[in-house]
Amino acid sequence: MSRRAPKASIDPDVRKSWLRRALPLVKAHRALLITSLVLSFIGLVVQVQIPNLVRIGIDDAIVARTGKLSTYVLAIIALALLQGGINYLARLYLLRTAYEMEYDLRNIVYAHLVRMPFGFYDRVQSGELMSRSGSDIRAVQMYLSFGPSILVQCLIAVVAFVLMLSINVPLAIVAMATMPIIGVLGVSMRKAIFPVSWMIQARLAQLATVVDENIQGVRIVKAFAAEGRQLRTLAESADRIRWAYRQDARIRSRWNPLLDNLPRLGLALVLLIGGLMVINGHTTVGTIVAFNSYVLMLQPPFRLLGMMIMMGQRASASARRIYEILDTPSEILDDPDPVDRPLRGDLAFVDVSFAYPNGTLALEGLNLTLRAGETVAVVGGTGSGKSTLGRLAARFYDVTSGSVTIDGVDVRRIKLSTLREQVGIVPDEPFLFSLSIHDNIAYGRPDASRREVIEAAVAAGADEFILELPDGYETVVGERGYTLSGGQRQRIAIARALLVDPPVLVLDDATSAIDVGVEQRIHGSLKERMLGRTTLIVAHRLSTISLADRVVLMAGGKVIADGTHESLLASEPRYGEVLAASSSESAVTA
Ligand SMILES: Nc1ncnc2c1ncn2[C@@H]1O[C@H](COP(=O)(O)OP(=O)(O)OP(=O)(O)O)[C@@H](O)[C@H]1O
Numbered sequence: 001m002s003r004r005a006p007k008a009s010i011d012p013d014v015r016k017s018w019l020r021r022a023l024p025l026v027k028a029h030r031a032l033l034i035t036s037l038v039l040s041f042i043g044l045v046v047q048v049q050i051p052n053l054v055r056i057g058i059d060d061a062i063v064a065r066t067g068k069l070s071t072y073v074l075a076i077i078a079l080a081l082l083q084g085g086i087n088y089l090a091r092l093y094l095l096r097t098a099y100e101m102e103y104d105l106r107n108i109v110y111a112h113l114v115r116m117p118f119g120f121y122d123r124v125q126s127g128e129l130m131s132r133s134g135s136d137i138r139a140v141q142m143y144l145s146f147g148p149s150i151l152v153q154c155l156i157a158v159v160a161f162v163l164m165l166s167i168n169v170p171l172a173i174v175a176m177a178t179m180p181i182i183g184v185l186g187v188s189m190r191k192a193i194f195p196v197s198w199m200i201q202a203r204l205a206q207l208a209t210v211v212d213e214n215i216q217g218v219r220i221v222k223a224f225a226a227e228g229r230q231l232r233t234l235a236e237s238a239d240r241i242r243w244a245y246r247q248d249a250r251i252r253s254r255w256n257p258l259l260d261n262l263p264r265l266g267l268a269l270v271l272l273i274g275g276l277m278v279i280n281g282h283t284t285v286g287t288i289v290a291f292n293s294y295v296l297m298l299q300p301p302f303r304l305l306g307m308m309i310m311m312g313q314r315a316s317a318s319a320r321r322i323y324e325i326l327d328t329p330s331e332i333l334d335d336p337d338p339v340d341r342p343l344r345g346d347l348a349f350v351d352v353s354f355a356y357p358n359g360t361l362a363l364e365g366l367n368l369t370l371r372a373g374e375t376v377a378v379v380g381g382t383g384s385g386k387s388t389l390g391r392l393a394a395r396f397y398d399v400t401s402g403s404v405t406i407d408g409v410d411v412r413r414i415k416l417s418t419l420r421e422q423v424g425i426v427p428d429e430p431f432l433f434s435l436s437i438h439d440n441i442a443y444g445r446p447d448a449s450r451r452e453v454i455e456a457a458v459a460a461g462a463d464e465f466i467l468e469l470p471d472g473y474e475t476v477v478g479e480r481g482y483t484l485s486g487g488q489r490q491r492i493a494i495a496r497a498l499l500v501d502p503p504v505l506v507l508d509d510a511t512s513a514i515d516v517g518v519e520q521r522i523h524g525s526l527k528e529r530m531l532g533r534t535t536l537i538v539a540h541r542l543s544t545i546s547l548a549d550r551v552v553l554m555a556g557g558k559v560i561a562d563g564t565h566e567s568l569l570a571s572e573p574r575y576g577e578v579l580a581a582s583s584s585e586s587a588v589t590a
Contacts (some may be wrong), residue, residue, distance in 0.1 A: 006108050007025075007028035009108055010024070010108060010322075010323065012327075014323075018323065019316075022319060025101055025144065026101070029097050029101055032096055033094070036093030036094040037090075037094075039093065040086075040087070040090035040094070043083050043086035044152070044156035045156070046083040047079075048297070050079055050083075051293035052290055053075055054076065055167070055286035057073070057286070058284070058285055059284040059285070059286035062286075063284065094145060094146070094149055098142070101144055102141040105141060105322070109132075110133065112326050116330055117331055118396040119331065122358065126209075126216075128205050129325075131208045132205075135318070136318035136321050136322050137322065139317075140315045140322065142315065143308075143311045143312055143314070144315070147311065147315075150301070150304045153300070154301045154302070157298050160294055160297065161176055164176070164294055167287060167290070168277075168291075170277075171273060171291055172291075174274075175270050175291045175294055176298075177266065178262050178269070179266075179302050182259060182262050182303060183305050185258055185259055185262070185306075186305055186307070187309055189251070190306040190309055190310035192251050193251050193252065194314070196248045197248060197310070198317060199244045200248065203237070204241060207234075207241060210233055210237050211234070259303060262299075263295055263296060263299040270288060270291045271288065271292075274288035274291060332397075335413045338416075339414045339415065342503070343414075344407050345503035345504045346369075346405075346407050346534070347369070347370040347404075347405075347406055347504055347536070348368070348369045348405045348406075349366050349369075349389065349402070349403075351366075351367060352365070352402035352403070352404060353365055353366070353557075354397065354399050354557075357397075363388055363557040364557040364558055365558060366385070366389075366554075366557060366558050368552060368562075370534050371534070372503070373531070373532050375534075375535040375537065375547060375548045376535070376549065376551070378536060378539065378554060379539055379545065379552070379553050379554070379575065379578055380555055380578060381581065384554040384555050386554055387509075387538060388557075390423075390425050390506035390538070394423040394506070395411050395420075398412060406422070422502050422503050423504045423506065424505045425506045425508060426496075426497045426505070426506065426510035427493070427509075427510065428510060429486075430489050430490060430493030430496075432484070433477075434477065435476065436471075436476050437474070437475050437477060438473040441453045441456060441457060442499060444497070445500055453473065453499065456495040456498045457473075457492075457495045459494075459522070460495035461514070461519075461522030462491035462495050465491075485513070487515055489513075490510055490513050491522070494507070494511075494526075498529055504534045506538075507537045508538045509539070509540060510537075511541075516541070519543055519544065527547060535547075535548075541582065546565070550564060551563065551565050551568055553572060560574065561574070
């Protein structure tokens with residue numbers, strides 16, 4: 001399957017109505033949409049001819065016996081076949097338009113989502129995002145493609161009315177009498193239903209969030225034997241949806257019989273007035289039969305009118321929620337004239353203060369310099385801001401004040417893709433994809449050869465256990481890598497970062513789950529790999545700290561001491577306290 005880029009985008013002008021903003025999307029597929037609408041119109045014009053032919057057939061071949069019945073029967077069959085063929089094509093093109101637009105919209109939303117900074121994902125719930133990229137996109141797509149098609153069907157009512165008028169004016173008016181009532185009732189029903197169906201959508205999104213959290217957090221749920229509590233939360237959510245669906249059913253069952261029976265009233269009226277006219281010789285039996293067909297044929301478009309209004313309301317709300325994502329600018333953008341060159345790796349934090357989007361102050365006037373090739377361990381109590389350093393160096397977030405520079409260039413001036421390639425971050429809880437071990441390691445360099453992948457795995461101390469897996473490097477890890485141990489996942493993540501060979505490497509507690517014995521063994525190869533690379537190690541364990549040339553101690557978002565392990569131990573009592581706290585912590589968790 002070839003992958004195509006979206007053919008259009010959403011108009012960024014927020015002052016425009018949602019429909020006008022979506023117009024470029026419709027325009028991009030106008031050829032297909034217009035073809036489908038024209039075909040659908042022709043099909044309906046053909047369909048409108050059939051009752052007329054029945055009328056002439058009855059009056060001519062049955063009542064007056066001047067024509068041949070078979071001629072009319074064959075003509076009707078031919079028209080029906082023609083209409084069937086045309087409708088087939090119209091429907092095919094309409095659905096194609098709908099799915100092409102949905103494809104575009106989904107890609108537009110997804111392309112935006114992957115550009116969104118970390119701060120955005122800190123705020124939004126993934127279940128809600130799933131819902132937005134699912135049902136909201138569909139609601140907009142339905143309206144954009146099916147809306148015009150319903151309008152064409154309504155237009156046919158005009159054609160049929162003109163045809164009826166040409167046959168019998170009073171009877172045409174009688175036949176059409178109930179249609180506006182059906183239209184008004186249909187719209188009223190949809191208006192009554194809309195708030196409820198809107199509520200259903202919102203509650204389904206909430207349920208999606210609960211289900212999503214349950215599945216993502218299943219290990220914690222089970223570990224705390226909280227299945228009962230989670231089930232209750234789920235049941236409450238499901239209950240709220242059931243309540244909304246019940247309201248929906250109540251409204252529908254009140255309105256639908258009315259809407260279903262009105263056309264029958266129309267039929268009775270046509271029979272009454274038409275019958276009297278036939279008796280008085282003002283019209284023919286064939287006309288009554290034809291008009292009966294028209295009453296039945298024209299009723300669906302009028303009912304659809306109500307549906308179209310509801311679809312419009314839903315699409316407008318869905319579009320607003322989609323636009324909310326699209327209109328959220330990514331604060332982390334490329335400089336207009338970005339620096340794009342390989343970096344040596346002199347990393348400096350100059351007077352850096354930083355607060356997370358929720359206002360938590362993580363760093364306050366922090367100064368720290370790492371010379372190219374230096375390995376520095378960052379030690380500090382929990383929440384002191386250690387992990388934040390790496391996130392700012394790779395521009396997952398931008399500093400609130402001060403600057404982070406690499407080789408003297410502010411990271412905000414470095415081309416984002418280059419920066420991310422040159423600053424490798426290994427988090428303590430790495431994410432693995434449901435791919436083979438090889439592909440997970442080669443994630444940052446998909447073109448890497450097996451030899452290179454193995455070399456990186458050896459350096460990260462992962463090669464040994466990988467070879468023991470059933471399919472070695474081709475073993476597909478379970479979702480998020482849960483089929484591996486925490487330490488094994490960490491080693492794969494280290495190999496993944498080493499393979500990209502970034503001049504700046506941040507190991508954020510990246511060996512915390514690795515056995516101390518194994519860690520000792522991989523130190524040699526890691527040290528070798530760190531040569532010439534600026535490495536910032538967020539460390540808790542003494543064994544990890546020993547990898548570093550220098551240690552900095554952090555507290556309250558600041559560097560409070562800087563030196564070698566021995567000098568800090570001798571001169572800084574707080575260093576000893578932090579080490580003691582982390583070693584008792586690791587003793588507890590070990
Ligand atoms: N995504 C986030 N949104 C809001 N606040 C955050 C976020 N991540 C961290 N923080 C807060 O910022 C502060 C510094 O966090 P950071 O993760 O840098 O600490 P740390 O020293 O690495 O801690 P630990 O050793 O426990 O991992 C903490 O108060 C933390 O609660």
